[in-house]
Amino acid sequence: MRKVFVSNTVRRKIIEIRTYLVIELKLSEEAAFQRIERMRQFIGSFGNMADYALCRFNKWRVLGYRCAVFEKRWVFAYEIINEGVIVRDLSHTATLTE
Secondary structure (H helix, E strand, O other): OOEEEEOHHHHHHHHHHHHHHHHOOOOOHHHHHHHHHHHHHHHHHHHOOOOOOEOOOHHHHOOOOEEEEEOOOEEEEEEEEOOEEEEEEEEEHHHOOO
16 A cells, blocks of 8 residues: 655645535535545545556646546546655546646
8 A cells, every 4th residue: 555645736626625515516514525525535545556547638647647537527636656646636527628
C-alpha cells in the first residue's frame, strides 16, 4: 500500500463541492457528507498498487499525471512518486477538453 498525499488545491475543491451540494442543490448536510465521504474513499484507493492510465486531457498528460474518474462526473489527476501518490487536481468532466 502506497501513501496518498492530497494537494491543497484538491482539498479546497472538495470543500467547494460540498458547499455547492448544500447551498445550490439543496442537499441535506448528511447527503453532502456521504457524497464527499465516497470521494475521500475513492482518493484513498489510489494507495493500491493498481494504476489508471495517463490522462487523456493534455493539460495533465504533459505533466505525466494519471486520471481516475469518480461517479462519471469527476476526474482526479494524480502523480506517482517514490513516496506514494500525490492527488494534484480535480475537475468536473464537463469542464475538461482533450
